[in-house]
Amino acid sequence: MSKEAQVNLRDTMVTALADAVRMGVLTQVEAMAACSDACAAIIATMIPQANHAEALDIVIEKLPRQVAFHTAELAAYRKARSN
Secondary structure (H helix, E strand, C coil): CCCHHHHHHHHHHHHHHHHHHHHCCCHHHHHHHHHHHHHHHHHHHHCHHHHHHHHHHHHHHHHHHHHHHHHHHHHHHHHHHHC
């Protein structure tokens, strides 16, 4: 995929998700999740098939830390809202 095609795809995706949030079709959280999934799919098309296993290993290694970080953020947000 060319750099121009990547930029066009990204812009189209972001515009569509922002429009969906503005229209009330998606929440901001749903849009963020969709964006994350779409970005992963785009990246998968950009790297050689031979590197997919290595990329997956990296994701599996980092994902628990990312989830733990976001879980702590969410807990702090909920605690602040309840006070």
